[in-house]
Amino acid sequence: MNNFVFRNPTKLVFGKGQIAKLAELIPAGKKIMVTFGGGSVKANGIYDQVCRALEGKDYIEFWGIEPNPTVETLRKAIATGKEQGVDFLLAIGGGSVLDGTKLIASGMVYDGDAWDIVLKGRAEAAIPYASVMTLPATGSEMNSGAVISRTETKEKFAFYTSFPEFSILDPEATYSLPAHQVACALSDIYVHVMEQYMTTPGQSRAMDRWAEGLLQTVIEIAPRIKENQHDYEVMADFMLTATLALNGFIAMGVSQDWATHMIGHELTALHGITHGASLAIVLPGTLRTLRGQKRGKLLQYGQRVFGITEGGEDERIDKAIACTEEFFRSLGLSTRLPEEGIGEETVEEIRRRFNTAGVAHGEGRNVTGDVAAEILRSCM
Amino acid sequence: MNNFVFRNPTKLVFGKGQIAKLAELIPAGKKIMVTFGGGSVKANGIYDQVCRALEGKDYIEFWGIEPNPTVETLRKAIATGKEQGVDFLLAIGGGSVLDGTKLIASGMVYDGDAWDIVLKGRAEAAIPYASVMTLPATGSEMNSGAVISRTETKEKFAFYTSFPEFSILDPEATYSLPAHQVACALSDIYVHVMEQYMTTPGQSRAMDRWAEGLLQTVIEIAPRIKENQHDYEVMADFMLTATLALNGFIAMGVSQDWATHMIGHELTALHGITHGASLAIVLPGTLRTLRGQKRGKLLQYGQRVFGITEGGEDERIDKAIACTEEFFRSLGLSTRLPEEGIGEETVEEIRRRFNTAGVAHGEGRNVTGDVAAEILRSCM
Numbered sequence: 001m002n003n004f005v006f007r008n009p010t011k012l013v014f015g016k017g018q019i020a021k022l023a024e025l026i027p028a029g030k031k032i033m034v035t036f037g038g039g040s041v042k043a044n045g046i047y048d049q050v051c052r053a054l055e056g057k058d059y060i061e062f063w064g065i066e067p068n069p070t071v072e073t074l075r076k077a078i079a080t081g082k083e084q085g086v087d088f089l090l091a092i093g094g095g096s097v098l099d100g101t102k103l104i105a106s107g108m109v110y111d112g113d114a115w116d117i118v119l120k121g122r123a124e125a126a127i128p129y130a131s132v133m134t135l136p137a138t139g140s141e142m143n144s145g146a147v148i149s150r151t152e153t154k155e156k157f158a159f160y161t162s163f164p165e166f167s168i169l170d171p172e173a174t175y176s177l178p179a180h181q182v183a184c185a186l187s188d189i190y191v192h193v194m195e196q197y198m199t200t201p202g203q204s205r206a207m208d209r210w211a212e213g214l215l216q217t218v219i220e221i222a223p224r225i226k227e228n229q230h231d232y233e234v235m236a237d238f239m240l241t242a243t244l245a246l247n248g249f250i251a252m253g254v255s256q257d258w259a260t261h262m263i264g265h266e267l268t269a270l271h272g273i274t275h276g277a278s279l280a281i282v283l284p285g286t287l288r289t290l291r292g293q294k295r296g297k298l299l300q301y302g303q304r305v306f307g308i309t310e311g312g313e314d315e316r317i318d319k320a321i322a323c324t325e326e327f328f329r330s331l332g333l334s335t336r337l338p339e340e341g342i343g344e345e346t347v348e349e350i351r352r353r354f355n356t357a358g359v360a361h362g363e364g365r366n367v368t369g370d371v372a373a374e375i376l377r378s379c380m
Numbered sequence: 381m382n383n384f385v386f387r388n389p390t391k392l393v394f395g396k397g398q399i400a401k402l403a404e405l406i407p408a409g410k411k412i413m414v415t416f417g418g419g420s421v422k423a424n425g426i427y428d429q430v431c432r433a434l435e436g437k438d439y440i441e442f443w444g445i446e447p448n449p450t451v452e453t454l455r456k457a458i459a460t461g462k463e464q465g466v467d468f469l470l471a472i473g474g475g476s477v478l479d480g481t482k483l484i485a486s487g488m489v490y491d492g493d494a495w496d497i498v499l500k501g502r503a504e505a506a507i508p509y510a511s512v513m514t515l516p517a518t519g520s521e522m523n524s525g526a527v528i529s530r531t532e533t534k535e536k537f538a539f540y541t542s543f544p545e546f547s548i549l550d551p552e553a554t555y556s557l558p559a560h561q562v563a564c565a566l567s568d569i570y571v572h573v574m575e576q577y578m579t580t581p582g583q584s585r586a587m588d589r590w591a592e593g594l595l596q597t598v599i600e601i602a603p604r605i606k607e608n609q610h611d612y613e614v615m616a617d618f619m620l621t622a623t624l625a626l627n628g629f630i631a632m633g634v635s636q637d638w639a640t641h642m643i644g645h646e647l648t649a650l651h652g653i654t655h656g657a658s659l660a661i662v663l664p665g666t667l668r669t670l671r672g673q674k675r676g677k678l679l680q681y682g683q684r685v686f687g688i689t690e691g692g693e694d695e696r697i698d699k700a701i702a703c704t705e706e707f708f709r710s711l712g713l714s715t716r717l718p719e720e721g722i723g724e725e726t727v728e729e730i731r732r733r734f735n736t737a738g739v740a741h742g743e744g745r746n747v748t749g750d751v752a753a754e755i756l757r758s759c760m
């Protein structure tokens with residue numbers, strides 16, 4: 001086990017009817033900016049609940065944080081927030097709204113352009129912010145990371161800032177999510193866990209068990225969500241699992257990978273493909289290409305998550321990778337690039353981008369442009 | 381899943397050589413009281429490491445917090461702390477030292493007698509405190525609870541206060557622990573998980589998986605620790621599992637039991653039997669007596685933790701309970717009262733105490749004095 005420092009101070013307020021607690025959770029005397037994406041929160045009643053809870057508070061609204069939030073939009077929010085003397089942000093929506101709000105919170109106390117913060121990878125300070133999370137997927141509600149895009153250059157990078165003060169998670173908010181969004185969310189959760197698990201074996205028995213437990217949970221709830229998106233118990237586990245998959249709880253003392261995410265981000269940046277959908281394509285490719293390096297963990301994963309115990313080692317690894325791809329297909333997602341109309345040109349562009357930047361991703365820092373291209377070619 | 385609020389702000393500083401970080405972790409300008417148990421930290425080198433790390437800081441030492449810390453001792457520490465203007469506490473030792481320090485921290489800002497705080501069950505305030513945890517077991521290093529005894533009345537109760545600011549966990553500190561303490565610690569960890577798991581089934585798939593993962597980890601590492609207490613990787617998982625078993629991470633949205641602990645506390649209060657050793661006796665008795673109520677979870681537990689899939693339901697439940705008792709015996713612990721020289725008189729005294737207090741413990745609030753007596757009689 002590696003040495004590590006863990007701290008996660010976010011207060012999680014979970015369950016039915018918890019949005020009403022907003023009034024007591026936000027400190028008195030704050031000038032609040034409430035941030036939103038599109039209008040879905042108006043259709044599903046969340047907006048009304050938030051307005052009722054904020055009655056009597058001093059707040060303004062900022063609308064229009066898009067999926068894969070762009071610095072171009074967020075610059076406007078930062079300017080408005082500074083003009084209006086905002087000192088507390090409340091994000092209402094999914095991971096994109098919350099990620100965008102993290103850059104707004106950081107940009108509010110930064111003198112230069114907000115894109116600088118993204119390029120530095122870490123904000124030095126931020127005003128306090130919180131969330132009502134309506135789309136479980138990114139774990140953004142209980143971590144300090146965010147991923148921001150820049151339209152003009154088709155770039156997409158992660159940065160870190162402070163943690164949310166609190167996040168309210170009401171599983172009933174997920175009842176009206178479009179089926180494709182749910183599928184992408186489940187894919188995102190699954191791959192978050194895999195990025196922290198599919199690494200060198202034997203680093204921590206406890207962390208391995210917890211990662212495997214979340215994977216098993218996602219596999220178990222996925223068909224049940226498809227069957228009935230109004231089953232509170234199932235949607236509650238969906239929502240909780242999303243948070244636990246990326247709040248540091250399964251990352252203690254173990255190495256991480258994230259090569260799949262880095263390649264997936266490029267697919268999103270170049271083709272606008274939804275984040276979770278990009279991961280469903282790339283992850284099986286990463287496993288196929290790096291099966292030698294990840295041999296030990298692939299065997300453990302096959303056995304513990306899919307119950308694969310029969311056959312020789314290579315056969316079991318084949319099965320584990322096939323089960324993984326089959327899981328994504330069961331969600332209704334593509335797992336091959338041509339299904340999304342993506343071809344060799346994109347593979348070459350991503351190879352070029354990685355090589356030009358001189359990066360090498362993954363646990364072993366060996367996923368260069370050439371290896372990324374190999375991964376993507378295995379997804380043809 | 382029940383509604384819940386979760387927040388755990390403690391910073392965990394985990395790994396080899398981390399005690400040296402004390403100097404930077406404690407805020408500047410504090411008047412520190414360092415609290416200790418007996419002299420074991422002098423024998424194993426921890427004391428020297430702490431002194432080196434605190435060089436130049438303004439601190440006093442308080443020695444003599446005993447196993448099952450007593451209010452009688454802690455009152456002295458509170459008086460000393462008040463006299464000396466202490467405003468930061470640092471506990472060096474196991475759960476007893478840390479639990480005692482929690483009462484000192486709370487008593488420092490309370491005008492009356494410290495036992496009042498224990499009886500109220502919750503401190504209204506406390507000065508900041510932190511720990512170097514040397515005996516993984518209680519989870520006290522990352523939670524806000526503490527259990528305090530009162531010698532004159534042979535009472536033992538839990539109370540809650542603020543969380544530790546930080547806790548340093550160096551697995552090397554566990555190399556020199558006496559084998560019996562390790563066995564009791566493993567028992568304690570196991571039962572902490574069971575108290576949060578062996579309840580109504582189907583409350584949360586994610587929490588169930590995490591609890592089962594910790595139980596599997598404890599079962600897996602126990603024989604390895606016996607074999608080689610200097611295996612860093614195994615001792616690191618031992619230490620991490622102890623923390624994760626009682627820091628709230630497996631308690632989200634699920635009901636809890638704690639009847640075994642309440643009965644165990646009485647055995648400790650009456651006979652001075654080590655906490656973990658008391659639980660190894662009581663838990664199998666609780667499962668035997670409440671097997672009807674806990675039927676569904678016992679079947680799940682048997683299958684997922686011990687791989688019991690053969691036989692009828694009652695047979696599988698028998699096996700699951702037998703495997704549980706066998707696990708404690710494999711640690712070298714007693715699982716029957718007569719082995720510890722405890723007889724009918726104690727059973728009657730515990731029945732009388734529960735009935736006099738009018739308490740009914742456990743998830744179902746049905747473990748009255750009579751049921752506690754039944755549980756204990758099944759341990760004869």
